[in-house]
Amino acid sequence: MAYRRTTAVAQRLADNRDQILAAARALIARGGFAAATIAAVAAEAGIATGTVYRYFPSKAELFAEVLRDAARRELAVLSETAAADGPPLARLDAVVSVFVTRAIRGQRLAHAMIAEPVDPTVEAERLVLREGYARILGALMDAAIAEGTIPPRNTEIAADCIVGAMIEPLIGPLAKGKVRKKTQADDLLAEIRRFVNAALRADTANANVLDFPKGEF
Amino acid sequence: MAYRRTTAVAQRLADNRDQILAAARALIARGGFAAATIAAVAAEAGIATGTVYRYFPSKAELFAEVLRDAARRELAVLSETAAADGPPLARLDAVVSVFVTRAIRGQRLAHAMIAEPVDPTVEAERLVLREGYARILGALMDAAIAEGTIPPRNTEIAADCIVGAMIEPLIGPLAKGKVRKKTQADDLLAEIRRFVNAALRADTANANVLDFPKGEF
Amino acid sequence: MAYRRTTAVAQRLADNRDQILAAARALIARGGFAAATIAAVAAEAGIATGTVYRYFPSKAELFAEVLRDAARRELAVLSETAAADGPPLARLDAVVSVFVTRAIRGQRLAHAMIAEPVDPTVEAERLVLREGYARILGALMDAAIAEGTIPPRNTEIAADCIVGAMIEPLIGPLAKGKVRKKTQADDLLAEIRRFVNAALRADTANANVLDFPKGEF
Amino acid sequence: MAYRRTTAVAQRLADNRDQILAAARALIARGGFAAATIAAVAAEAGIATGTVYRYFPSKAELFAEVLRDAARRELAVLSETAAADGPPLARLDAVVSVFVTRAIRGQRLAHAMIAEPVDPTVEAERLVLREGYARILGALMDAAIAEGTIPPRNTEIAADCIVGAMIEPLIGPLAKGKVRKKTQADDLLAEIRRFVNAALRADTANANVLDFPKGEF
DNA sequence: CATGAATGAGCCTTCATTCAT
DNA sequence: GATGAATGAAGGCTCATTCAT
Incomplete structure (x- = not known):
């Protein structure tokens, strides 16, 4: 019994x-x-x-769940932030701020979750996270475009740009073996926000173009 | 003989x-x-x-040299681009264009060289590459700031933002198992340039701030 | 209570x-x-x-008892068949028929019980089953020999021959991944009975001997 | 170089x-x-x-080759024996003799090769061996039937009966933990030959049938 | 110097057995 | 007594590194 x-x-x-x-x-x-x-x-x-x-059942499933959990939590917070009252760009700024503030505390994990190549099973979960970011950011940009606040653009690509601009200053320095000092956290947040906000508002594309050489990487 | x-x-x-x-x-x-x-x-x-x-002497050293070589080549091209005549921001735009154009053809390698985590020995070389990017981009931003073309900012962090904004739309799609179609290459380059150029020129930092929740990643 | x-x-x-x-x-x-x-x-x-x-107390003991039970049941049925009225060879034929008929329905189990190698503890029980078969079949052959119905022979070895001739056509096809079709059940039984009955009745041992090469397996 | x-x-x-x-x-x-x-x-x-x-490349492949090698050697010898001059049944007797003589020296291996259940990859090789035995024995029986030496029968099933009758007295006793004594080798061979030869020559199928109980194994 | 066979530590996974609840 | 979670010893397989030829 x-x-x-x-x-x-x-x-x-x-x-x-x-x-x-x-x-x-x-x-x-x-x-x-x-x-x-x-x-x-x-x-x-x-x-x-x-x-x-x-x-x-397997290592891959365990890691997939780690990613799934983190993604769920992360996207839930960002979604909530994105759903607040206020103009789209202000909300997008808030999303960026939340992302950066939170990621500063989990740099290596954030890196692993966004960029580290792994098993296909795990990869599938990473996709969910990436697409979640793009969806949230893209929706806010679309709203801003619809309002006429900013000019039309390819929001899918721009969303990736934002993700990169947010995460790179956080994980890049990891290569130095030392995490950016805590006193820099405010600078990081401020500069990233400035960067992303500016990127969205201005429309200076293709200005001052120079000829440039091309070649392989 | x-x-x-x-x-x-x-x-x-x-x-x-x-x-x-x-x-x-x-x-x-x-x-x-x-x-x-x-x-x-x-x-x-x-x-x-x-x-x-x-x-x-070891696998790590071999890979480190692969990275070192690629970094040398890559940074040489970008440095040359950055040293051309013209206003700093135009040159920066050219650097971005060159980087993106070249990286589009070598997505997997670019990903490995910039984002894929590896042995500490190899990691050190990755740092050189990253710092090289930041140095080139930062110098151009500093020049633009000195000219008064753009307002002062933390160019070290901004340089990382640019690197992220350039690389993320390129490597992100790799996670989806499908490389972006060739016909999208022009869109990618155009949108990334627009994004970065805009980010540098406008100064809308801290506009429309919303309160936002904080927490761990 | x-x-x-x-x-x-x-x-x-x-x-x-x-x-x-x-x-x-x-x-x-x-x-x-x-x-x-x-x-x-x-x-x-x-x-x-x-x-x-x-x-x-252990997996081996459990499996040993599975074998012991099956052997007990199986041998009981065969013993009862062997103890019926009638001439020894007719009874032996009945034993063969019963064995084959029953084993056809439980090929995998029969295989496991007779041929599949396992733990020494379990092996001991398999011995009991095998010896039980040999005892029943041997006794009937001995009776037939005593009657003068068939010529004397080494009934111990012959009993094993019978067991092999009965079980092999049943378990052999398992190796092919396909169980013999149900429509073949009658053919199987008929042919096996014919084979064993013939083997016991005729005495053509050592007829037509050819020289043959010898060697290791 | x-x-x-x-x-x-x-x-x-x-x-x-x-x-x-x-x-x-x-x-x-x-x-x-x-x-x-x-x-x-x-x-x-x-x-x-x-x-x-x-x-x-794998354990299964190694074992498969062990089986393949043994099967090749074994079937080559038996084929050669079967191709000798003389009446079919005499040659079949020689095949049985060769098989038994050789198998006596490799009982456990013979068992593993014929009866032990294993990986599907290995199983495929076992099939080749089994079918080889059946082909050789079946062909000789067919020849004898064609000659009119023995009555028609289902030679496919009968071949399996022969295989069983040959191998069972050799491997069965392994359960006792002691191999049959060397002095018994001659008895084994003689009795098995007698058994098989008799089974093929006489036609007493379905003689003396008794009613018998049926049930599950 | 080049070769590539050999090495063996280390990884993921399974499963008989134990034991706190 | 029953439960089933926990244990940890194997087992199959990979691959960076070494070394006799």
Whole structure:
């Protein structure tokens, strides 16, 4: 006869699952996907390697869920921000601000989630995140264009530009082995906002064009 | 005779070295760092695996040099572009155009060189490339600021924003498993230039600020 | 009350035990020993994996008992058949017929029980089954020999020949990935009976001997 | 520049390959497929585990080749025997004799090759062996039937009966943990020959039929 | 010097068995 | 007694690196 699963047990299981996800997240944030071996995840979570497989069918699925969770959380916050009252560009600015503010605290993870190449299964989740960003940013730009606030443009590409402009100053410096100092956080946010806001408002495309050489990368 | 033989030998050695670097570059461009195993590099170069270790002490060093070479070449082209005659912002626009035009043809390699996380040794070289981009772009912005063409700003951060805005629309679609169609190349270049040019010229920072929630990534 | 509870408990225990055995048998019949993991057996039996160990000290013991039970049942039927009235060879023919008829319906299980190699503990039980077959068949042959119906022979070895001749046409086709069609069941039975009956009655041993090469397998 | 592969090196490679095959064969013969782990095979061959994969792409392929080799050798010998001069049944008797004589020396391997369930890839090779046996034996029976020496029968099924009658007395006793004594080899061969020869010559099918109970295995 | 076979640490995954609840 | 989560020892396989030829 099956014993009723007590709240305590259910809680422990849920905790375990979260522990594993948290361990994976922590390892990915610390050293990327490469550092997050199943053995390392299990050790970080304080469990045996085999236990991981009670909660996730494979390494790829575990990582996919890490990404899915982070994406869900992230996109939920940004969506909410985007849905506030106010003119579209002000909301877009707020989205940028929220993204940057949050990402500053999780640079390596943000990098992994946006740029690090991985298993196809995981890749699918990354796509969701990327498209989520583009959707939110693109919708706000479209609204601003519809209002006549800014001139028409290819918002799909521009959305990617914004994502790049937001994330690059955060993750690029990681190569230096030292995270940008905390005192720089305000500068980072301010400059990124300035950059993105300006990019959207002005229409100076193709001004002052020079001839330029072409070649292979 | 002895001299000529030496020269011939030296030539062959240099050729071998280049072959290996070219093979590694080709494999990385084709399938990222993961696809570039030592065995695959050797096969692509038409030599034995052990021979690779005659020229490079380790896989990490080989990849570091691949990155170093590509960075040297890439930065040389961009530097030349940046040194042309004309107003700073026009030259910056040209730099952006060159970067994008070249990167469109080498998306996978560009991705690997700019975003793909790897060994710390290789990472150091990536830093050189990134800093090179920032130096070139930053210098042009500084010049424009000195001229009074654009208002003062934190050009270090802005340079990263530009790099992100340039590269993201190029590598982002890779995650979708489909490279952007060739017919989109012109749209990509035009939209990225518009975005970056606008970002630099206008000064609308901190306009229309909304309150926004904060939290962890 | 206490007595009835005890009885009920004892009944439930016995039921559980049978459930486990039946589950193991079903899984072995379906996919061989490889498919019969403890977890699968427990799931099939509708109990927890740990519960299996309340009834059986190890996987090997469980499988040994599966074999033991099947052997007991099987040998009982064959013994009963062998004990019928009639001439020994007719009874032997009946034994063969019963064996084949029953085995056709349980090819995979029959295969596992007779041919599939397993743990030494389980192997011991297989021996019992094999020896049971040999004993029954041997006794009937001995009786026929005693009667003078057939010439003397090494009935121990001949019994194994019969077992092989009975089981091989049944399990051999399993290797082809396709079970022999149902319409062939009658042909199978007829041909096997003809073969075994003939083998016992005629005495043409060592006729027409040719020289033959020898060597290792 | 590629060095010419010396005969010595080529020999060493071929030897290695043979060593691995021999090691696998030995382990399978000793303890079945289960005992033949890659680590064990490598240890038996005196090489590192990874080395095995220089010669065989996977465990399944290695085992398949072990089977293929043994089958090729075995069927070649039996085919040659079957192609000798003389009446079909005499040749069939010779085939049986050769099979038994050879198999006596490799019981466990013979068992593994004929009955042990394994990977689908390996199974395919087992099919070749089984079908080879059936083809050779069936052809001889067909010839004897054509001659009028023996009455018509389903030679496909009968061939399987012969295989079973040949192999069962050899492998069955393995369950006892002790191989049949050497002094019994002659008895085994004699009795098996007698059994098979008799089975083919006499036609007593369906004689003395008794009613028999039916049921599940 | 070149070769490429050999090495073996390390990874992901499975599953018999244990034990706290 | 029952539960099923946890354990951890294997097992198959990959690949950077070494070294005899």
